Each structure stands twice: as structure tokens, then as C-alpha cells.
Amino acid sequence: MKLRLGMIGGGQGAFIGAVHRIAARIDDEYELVCGAFSSNAEKSKASGVLLGLSADRVYTSYTELIEKEKQLPEDQRVQVISIVTPNHVHFDPAKAALENGFHVVLDKPMTFSLAEAKELEKVVAASGKLFCLTHTYTGYPMVKEAKQLIKAGKLGAIRKVYVEYPQGWLSSFLEGDDNKQASWRTDPGKSGIAGAMGDIGTHAFNLAEYVTGLEVTQICADINVVVPGRKLDDDGAALLKFNNGASGVLTATQIAAGEENNVKIRVYGEKGGLEWHQSDANSLTLMYTDKPMEVWRTGGGYTSSFAQHNTRTPAGHPEGYLEAFANLYRNFALTVKAGLEGKEATAEEQDYPGIQEGVRGMAFIENVIASGKSDKKWTEFTI
Amino acid sequence: MKLRLGMIGGGQGAFIGAVHRIAARIDDEYELVCGAFSSNAEKSKASGVLLGLSADRVYTSYTELIEKEKQLPEDQRVQVISIVTPNHVHFDPAKAALENGFHVVLDKPMTFSLAEAKELEKVVAASGKLFCLTHTYTGYPMVKEAKQLIKAGKLGAIRKVYVEYPQGWLSSFLEGDDNKQASWRTDPGKSGIAGAMGDIGTHAFNLAEYVTGLEVTQICADINVVVPGRKLDDDGAALLKFNNGASGVLTATQIAAGEENNVKIRVYGEKGGLEWHQSDANSLTLMYTDKPMEVWRTGGGYTSSFAQHNTRTPAGHPEGYLEAFANLYRNFALTVKAGLEGKEATAEEQDYPGIQEGVRGMAFIENVIASGKSDKKWTEFTI
Amino acid sequence: MKLRLGMIGGGQGAFIGAVHRIAARIDDEYELVCGAFSSNAEKSKASGVLLGLSADRVYTSYTELIEKEKQLPEDQRVQVISIVTPNHVHFDPAKAALENGFHVVLDKPMTFSLAEAKELEKVVAASGKLFCLTHTYTGYPMVKEAKQLIKAGKLGAIRKVYVEYPQGWLSSFLEGDDNKQASWRTDPGKSGIAGAMGDIGTHAFNLAEYVTGLEVTQICADINVVVPGRKLDDDGAALLKFNNGASGVLTATQIAAGEENNVKIRVYGEKGGLEWHQSDANSLTLMYTDKPMEVWRTGGGYTSSFAQHNTRTPAGHPEGYLEAFANLYRNFALTVKAGLEGKEATAEEQDYPGIQEGVRGMAFIENVIASGKSDKKWTEFTI
């Protein structure tokens, strides 16, 4: 049985919408049944046709989508709604979808502001519906393995965390050209108060908290607008303190010319350390003071149930970004289905980012930007 | 418009059938409409149900599938049939499908014997239908880039080719246990005259000919059965001569304990060399005698139209094995569709392995095994 | 003609003294003629004997060494004195050596305090003697290449610098055992006000300023004592501002369990970026927004005169840490010899760290520790 999926945003030319659709298709857990792909009616229709939808289920607004779908018989009606619009159009459709009985998948960062995030948290709770936030990198099998190994005490108490997300694509003033991605991501009216920190800093932040199981408590940030004329930060670094006393460093930049998307995390504890980076996503390096380094690999028979549950191919056949993304969709589907069947989803199935991660991500944005403007060294991480 | 896809083989528990289905889904060019997933009727039905097929289009044999589908109206009838059975059940269903008007996707090695392959070549020609053989590794963007760079003369005339496919999974007598994959792949009645040489040696051979654009003309092979009790080769190496005078070395083994699937090719010409290997599939290394090495990357704006056509995500978001596989399916679909629309598919779209590659692959198997048994050093590569 | 070399410190069991001696031997520019290897007379003698010195030129103190050597005929007298004692015994012997007419090689960090460093700067100037500080990593050919490429504008104006020095060897309370290296390096009476920041933070700082040609102007540091009972910092991170407006991040830690000595630098400018790390010391990666990455290699015929001058073996025969160290000694020798011959040493020969680097390194220590204690975010980098 496939879940009936609808999409808000993601019309022709959009980047992340296409990624969401591939991710939803890979494991055959969803069937795309409707969408409001663009506020431009023609564009929305054209996008829907290309996707093979019947014309009557292609809408021009999320409100129309929700209203019309609600009128459909329960066994035809959309069940899960994916929202892949720019940040300023996250909260309203998510709230509407949840309040009208639909499960929601939402792209990150979760909302336009922390206030919206906290409001959405209440909406989710009140709705009783399920909610998934697409922090892709936590979908990688070896990222899940890292979390499980740390949880099992393999490294001892955690002392140091380095997390980084280097990009170079905004090294020049792309938003001056007709670059759709650059334009909205550097526009405070669409992205919110942060640029790089919102777009990729939140990924780094989420990765650090997910892998370590710790929470950031203090931030000291250096936030920069490097490219002249840009309206939002395109570079930043933050010193971090965690709730167990560990410290860390987070960097996120979009002006590291030549860098692609090599998001990377390193964590060190009393007994050893580990490293994962996206450019070798199927390897997880463990290191020790007294024995050889180990390289754990996606597909290895020795990996945890969490890693194996999120692996499709035999070791050595690399799984990539789309499979990591698909893991979020698949786990969310399995959890939704378990609910429909009145069962409890397994821990592995429930291991996808949700509303808590979204609230903390938005708090990260507000705190890191506040710290960047402050003369004081440490800013308390408040929500 | 999606192409209607049927599948022969690939029931529950099969490895490669699931891979084919994911590959067909990723780009949304196909809709699975029917299947004969197993010769066991119950198992076939169960598999079909899990895949969401209507029960009346789940068959228990390829003959039934072809017969029944032919009776359906043209706009409902399956258009492309994927055959994912063990080698001994390739020729008959492929021939039947083609002769009854269906396009065919066939897993490698193409047939049980070279004789069958040559016969199938005639069948394809006579049918006027399209045919795709799933040599996955040629679907990687950076493998395509390698081919294009060599074709453009970037390395000068080719002098040396090293290609290897190391696996370790058959290091022990797995077929003695109840291991389905190991059992049929080491069974001469199902795999044919070759084990490792057929299963992965053909991939290496195909990769070498695809990337260089050359043809092997002579072989000198050392073929081994390493694990006691095994019935087919699990290891081999071959010295090669190519039609331009270049020489090469091909190795394929399933007893390199600890190796996963790091298929790798290195090619050297008068002016430089290149290297690609699956464990870093999105990089292509070019090296020169007089300037720095270069690392070309999937998604790079500087890559060829062939690489870019086969890339979905921005550089640095790794695409893997399933995307490479999907590229075969997508290109085949685009070529089929162009035909349906009376258009010529582009060179990029037509760049998928076909019947010629299949015949040469089967010739490789027969020649390499013959060479392995010969006391003479060089065996002419004959078809 | 070999320069006559003397050594202060570096008796049996010392680590860095042995490294200095190998470095001095590799290129045959020095002959070790005398030493005061230990304040323990017997140990000093024993060390000298093992090194093949004549007994009358093995001394028990640096004062004795200087006094006695001065009495020797000019053509027998030591010419260059290497000082390889712990930090608290740097200034006095260096001052005495310089003021008595000897050239000096000194291990880093230069002195016990910034005040001493500034005093030593005056001593050097007044003495007219030459001075070398052994910041080893700037001796690597590919680090020199990085500097030259940036100087030539290959990356455009520099915007971002990441430099890191991760170690794990002080993850436990080694100084509680009888570990000589750990004991003095964590002892404020011997190391000064800083532990990790002095021992390896100065290397990272020096590397950043050397490669970029920029100067740090502001620091915001998080300085930690992680291992209970330790008296000096064993971990730290600092946000940096440079004199051209670029920003950076420096991390240095000795509690990253499992890390060896993979010092690493990444620099990004308007047009591209570069990366060098010690674990692949003979490679320098250049990356661009619009063309393939390049890997420049030690020994490449295309490298600069600076890289080639510091390379001994054909490309692909790795040169390592000892060769990098030897490059400092060799360049210093060539510069000393040029002076003896009344010639100007070449730019390549003069490219070794000296008194300026030492003063700035000590200023780094004082500023980074002050910042670590401050509630203010930014500390001006003052000397």
C-alpha cells in the first residue's frame, strides 16, 4: 500500500522539489496524487501534467489543495503533504495541512522565525499528526551508525565536536544575475534573518546534535557578509558549548570558492574519535589512541540495525544523497503506516528529524545571528 | 507520459530485481504494470501484490505474461519488459518479448552462451525493437566523462588499460549454505561456463571497451577455482591486446577477502592518463606528465553534455550506484519515447549498452574461459 | 664546506633534539662539533659520546659551551648553535649565543613570554647574527607552493582561512605517569602560560600567516583544560580577523583522541581555494568554481622554484616531516654561508622562519590566552 502524497511548491525549475519527489519514489512507499506546485496557475498545471497528475488534482494554492482534498473520499484523499517552498511559505501551509488532518513533510529550515517554529510545535501537538523535517544528512547510514556508536559509549564521554559545511557557490554576486536559487536564499523577505546560517548552518547544527545526542547551550559567533551587496550572511563560524560540558566549533560558509557540499563532522570522546564527511558518505572512520583506525562501511554486516535498515545495496555499491533523502521519506512512511495499522513503529523507523529538531534549528538561527551582533563572547542558547 | 514496464523475475528475496525497480522509478519514466516474478505462482502473486500491481497482471511465467499482455489494448499493454532472471533464463524470454513487439531491458551477462547471444542479436535486428543491457558502471557520469575525454583525444592514442573488479564475498563456500545468490551464480546449469568471469569479468571487460572505444583482439587468461568444491571460476586475470595495438590487464575475483565492489579502470595514452573507481564514483582523476593532476567531478559545470545529462544533483551531493543504474533506464526510456514520437533520440540519450555490448560480453566469456584452459599464450578474440 | 654546529639540550631520551640532528644531517650542510646536551654532566657526556663528539667539546651548560668555544680558533669554533631545550630555557642561551657571535637555530615557541621575545628581537638586531625558528610545517614543499600561488594571485583576494592542528596524545593524564614529554609541556613553569596553544597552536598560527601572507588583527578564543588535573590548556579554538578583512578559524587540541598530527590549512579567495594537510603532505589541492580541482605534487616539473628548491626526490617518492625540518636547516645554512662568502642568499634560501615569526607567535600565545579569559568577544592582536 502506497501513501498518497501531495506537494506544495516544487514546480518546474525548482531544485529541492525534484529531490523530494525522487526521494519519495525510490522506495515506492508513496504515490504522488496532487500538488500546488506554483502560485502561478499555468506553471502549477504544467508541472502537474509533467508529473502525470490528473488535471483536477493540480491546484494553484495550498489553501485550494487542502480544501479540495478534504472533500475527496477518505480512500482517495491525500495523506501526506510535502512542503518545499521557500522559508517564508513554510508555516502557513504546514499549519493548515496539520490542522486539516494531513501528515506533513517540510523542508528546512522549518519556518521563517523561531516564533513561528514554536507555534508550529503546538500545532503539531494539537493535531496528532506526524511531522518530518528534511535534514537530509541524518539519513545517511553511516551518520546513523555514528549516532549509535556514540550512544553505545564507543567513544566514552564526548569532549569535542567539529562540524562544518563549506560551499562555494555564492562566491560571487549570483543574485545579481537571474539565479532563482541565489535570489530567494539571499533575500531576507524569503529566507528570514539568516542566509548561510539558515540554509546550511542549520544542517551542521542538526548533524552535531543528532550524532552526539547532546544539546548546544552557548554560542559565540562570527557572522559575515562577504560578497559586496549581499543582504544576508554568506559565511559564519561559531564556538559552541554543549550541555555535558563539551565544546565545539561549527562553520558554515557559501564563499569557500571551489567547495561543493562536503558537510563533515568529527567527534572526540575520552576513548576515541570519529569522522564522517559527505564526499565519502559510505565510510565512517573511528580512531583510537591505542589501536588501528577503523573504517566502517555502509552495507557492512557488522553495522547496527539503524544503518542496515537504511541501506539498499551490498557494500561497495555507493548510496548517495538521494538515498539519504529517501531514508527520511521511507522512515516517515513506515511510521505513518504503522499508525494507520495501529502499531508502534520501530525505533529505526521513527529515526527521522521532526518538530523538535525544527524548533532547535530555528533557535540556532536566532541565537547565532544574535551572537554575531553581540560584543559579549557567549550567548546563551535560548528557545 | 510514463512507459509501461513489465518484469520477468525479481520476486521477493531477489537482489537485482529490486535494484532494477528502484532504477526504473528514480526518474519517473516508467510505471510498473505487470510481472512474472517467479515460476512459483504463489510467490509471483505475493511479489506482485507487494508492488501494488493488480492481481490480473501478475503472471506465473514469461510466456503467460507475453500472451496475456498482447491481448490488452495497445494503450494499456506493457511496452518495455525487464528480464532479471538468472542467466539460463535470459534468452528465451528476451526472444519472446522482442518477437512479440516489446522493448527489452536485460540483465548481464546477456545470455547463457555466445551462440544464444548471436542468435539474440538477429532477433533484435529482425524485431525492430530496442534493447538495453544493464552494464551499470557505464551509467556513472564520470565514466561517461572518461569516455568523452578519451574520444576527444585528451590522452592521445591509448597505450595501456588496467581494469579490475575485486570482490571478496565468495571467499568461503557460501553455496554450501542456503545462500540464494551464491548458489545460482556458482551453478554451471544456471550461470553458464563462467562464474566470476561472467558475473563481474564481463562488467570489467565492458567498462574497458566502453571507456576506451577500443576492442579487445587477444586474450591470455589465468582462470582459477580457488574455493574448494566450487564448480565455476571464482578468480581470474587476463592479459589483453586491443585493436589499436594497446595492451591491457583485466582482473576479476570474488575471493579477494574484504573487498566490496570497487570496480576500477585506469587508461593511459601518449599525453596522460585517467582513473575512475566506484568507491569514489563522482571523481575522475586525470593525470599528465607536465601539469597538475585534475579531479573532475560529477556536477561540475565544466563537464560534458554526456555527464551532465546523467546527473541529478548539484556537485558534492554524491550520486551512487542506483543513480548509475537509473541512468540506463532513463536513457533507454528517452530513446524509446523518441521512437514513439518519431524523433531521433540524442546521442546522450542513446548512450546505453545494447545488443553489441552483449554479444561482445558473451564472446569475452567464451574466449577468456578458452584461454584459461589453453597452453598457448594468446587466444584470438573471436565471436 | 660544512657549518660547525653546536647543540644546547637534546640529550638522550629527548624527542626534538634527535629530530634537529637528523634534519641537520640530511643535506650534509652541518657537522656537529659540540654540545651541552643536559644540565646533568654525566648525561651530557654520555649523549656526546654517542654522537661521536670529542669529550672536550661536550659541555654541561650553555654558558660553558659559549665560553669555551669562543676560546677556540675561529676555524674550529662552533658557528651555529641549535637550542632544543624546553621553552623556559630558550631566551637565555639564545641571547648569550647571539651576543657572543653565534648564529642561532631555536625551537618553537620562541621564548617563555612575549616580553622575552621582544627582547630577543632586539638582541638579534644588535648582534647582526642570523636566527632561525623551527616552524617545521613551513618547510614542506607544498606549503611553500601554497604561499607562492596565493602571492601570485591564483586565488584572488583571500576571504577565509581555516587552520587546525588536532592531536590526541594528551587525552589522558599522561603527566601523572612518568612521561617526560607530557610533563614539561603541561608545566606552566617550563612551557609558559599556554599548553596546546603554545605547543601546536603557534604552529597553526604561523602556518596561516605564512601561507596567506596576511596578519591576524583580532582574536576571539575559547580555551579549555579538558583533562582533569591538567595545569595548562589542552584544547582551544579561535575565531580570527586578518588585516585585509578576511576571517578565519584556528583550532588546536591535544585531546582529540585518536588524532595523530594532521595539521591542515584551507584558504579561500575570490577565485578559488586550496587545501594542504600533513597526512598527504606532498599534495596540494587547488579548487575553483569553474574548472576541475587540481592536485599539485611535490616534485612536479610545473611547481615553483620555492617548491623545487626544497625537494630532493622525484615525484611520487614521498618526502616527509624530517625532510621538511631539514629544509629549514638547509636554507638557514645556505643563508649563513652566503653571508660568509659576502653574497646575498636567494629568496628561496632565505625562506625560513625567523625572529619576526617568533615574536608574532609569542604574541599569539599571549593574545589567545587573554581572549580565552575575556568576556569580550574580540581581543585586539597586540604585540
Next chain:
Amino acid sequence: MKLRLGMIGGGQGAFIGAVHRIAARIDDEYELVCGAFSSNAEKSKASGVLLGLSADRVYTSYTELIEKEKQLPEDQRVQVISIVTPNHVHFDPAKAALENGFHVVLDKPMTFSLAEAKELEKVVAASGKLFCLTHTYTGYPMVKEAKQLIKAGKLGAIRKVYVEYPQGWLSSFLEGDDNKQASWRTDPGKSGIAGAMGDIGTHAFNLAEYVTGLEVTQICADINVVVPGRKLDDDGAALLKFNNGASGVLTATQIAAGEENNVKIRVYGEKGGLEWHQSDANSLTLMYTDKPMEVWRTGGGYTSSFAQHNTRTPAGHPEGYLEAFANLYRNFALTVKAGLEGKEATAEEQDYPGIQEGVRGMAFIENVIASGKSDKKWTEFTI
């Protein structure tokens, strides 16, 4: 106490002579006291002066060197003679040196022919002197570790060996220019019957036998002269059989354009495999079918006494080619000294290549060239 070292060959402009001298200096076990650096008297003198030798111990021929040195008092006379001439001038000076009571270090390949090698074996035996052949790559700590791990059964019985030595420097007809290295190495009158197979094929062969502890028993070779006009092979590949039934592949080429000197070995046994390559010389990768890969590192506290004995610096400070070479010199010196002191050298000290390795290396050359010319597949490895 330093051993008194003399050198035959290695005058100004020679490559390998300078490498030998650095190797001999690094560990301070030798003092260069005399040499016959060139058959050109002036060049020999000039070379000697540059090396700081007294003029009366710089000779113009090896016969003069041996004759004159024999007349010196025993405590001044040279003790170890290094011979670094082209291959055709190996046997005579080595024989003369041994027969006159000197220990010998000889560059590889050992002699001009196998006949000479077998003769030299007798000379060594009769002389009672010690003999070292400089197969550099066996001097790397991680190569030694590989041997020890295999010896200890870590991989189980060995089944497959891949060894390769790819170079690109002879991709063009360098010997047509005034390139000294290229000229003698491609000249049958100086190199013998083999080019690439003698120069680097012997290294690969030696590495395979050293690491595995096995002996090659059969060869099937493809030997090529790729560059037009060249007189000796510049490329080759050989299928191998070992005395325990294992098989292997050896490749050595000098026309792999863009390759440096990345000699590499991979060995697989019943339980796992290992890989070492020179471009990451301080790492040794172990892989298993049932647990994570391990990366063993030079300097790791967990490494064998053989690895640790051949390591100078803490882990992470890379040791390279010159240190590997120095390990041969150092171990030979320690063995010579033990003899002088009437003691037995340790197993670690005696672990350097000697006359047996030299005879087998020359047999490899003759067998592989014979196989290359043969129509028969397998050539017995005969000595």
C-alpha cells in the same frame, strides 16, 4: 662509532648516489670516507671535494679505491662500500670489494645477468662479508608490518597477490634527448636484457615475495616496447603462480603517462586482505569479510617490533622514501656492527634485502623476458 663508508659511482648529477648518501647519513651510522665517484678523474675529484672528502681518498676507479684503501691502517680503512653505478658495473666492483674484505651495499637490480648473480652469490658466501641490496620499498615500516601480519596468520593462507609499479616518465623518447637517467636505463649495454622489468619490475617482484613470504614458481608475461625507437621494454605485465598455489598479477610500466611512483601491493588470504601503496606509505589497510577495515599507521603503539624499529617520529609525522632507504642502511650497519662486536644482530636488524633477493630478482628478469618471448603460456621460474 660510525662505520667508514666508501662509494663507487654516484658522482655529480647522478640520482641514486645522492639518495644513498642521504640514506646513510640520516641515522648517523656511517661516515663517508672515500669514493670513486666517476671514471672521469676530474669529475670524481670534484664530487669528492663537494662531499668534503680529503683529496687523497677520492679515486678514479674502484680498483684504485680497493687497492689504496687496503693499504690503510685497519682503523682508517673503509669498512662498507656502496656501489651505485649502472647495472653493467655492479658485478666486478662488488666481487672485488667482497674478496678484499669489505662489506657491500649494492643498488638493484643486482647484476647485469643471472649468471653474474649466481657467481656473486658464491663470492659473498666465500668472503664471509655482509651484503645488502637496496630494494627500498621493503624498508617502509608499514611494508614490514604487512609481512609480519601475514607471517602471523592474520590473513590466513594467501590466495591472491596483486603488485604493481606504474611510472610515466618514459612516455616519450627521452633517451633521444640528453637525459642521462633515460639513456642508460634504456641501453641494453648498460641495463642488461630488461628495461622496465629490471628497473622497477624487480622492485615489484621483491615486494611481493617479501610481504607474502612466498616464492614465484611460474610466470606468463606480456612484455612490450611501447615508445618507438626504444631498445628495451618499457612496459610489462605478468601472471604469476606461487609455491603455495596462490596466483598473482604483477605489472610494471614506465609509459603510464602521469603516474609518478605509486608502487602498490594487495594480498588476499582466506580471512582477509591488505593493501599498501607508496603514495600513502604510512598507512596499511587491512580488510575483512566480517568486520570494519582497519588502517594501521606508522608510529602506532600497536605495531610490531619490526615496524617500530624502523620508525623515527611520532605517528602522523610522515616518514618517506628517504627514511625507508635509510632503514636499509641502518639495519645493515647494525648487523655489521653486531658482527664486529661478536654479537648476533636481532631479527629486526637483519631484516634487509640481501644476496638471495638479488639472485631471485635477476632470475625474475631472465624468466619474465623469456616468458615475454615465448608462445607457451607458463614459464617455469628457474634459477
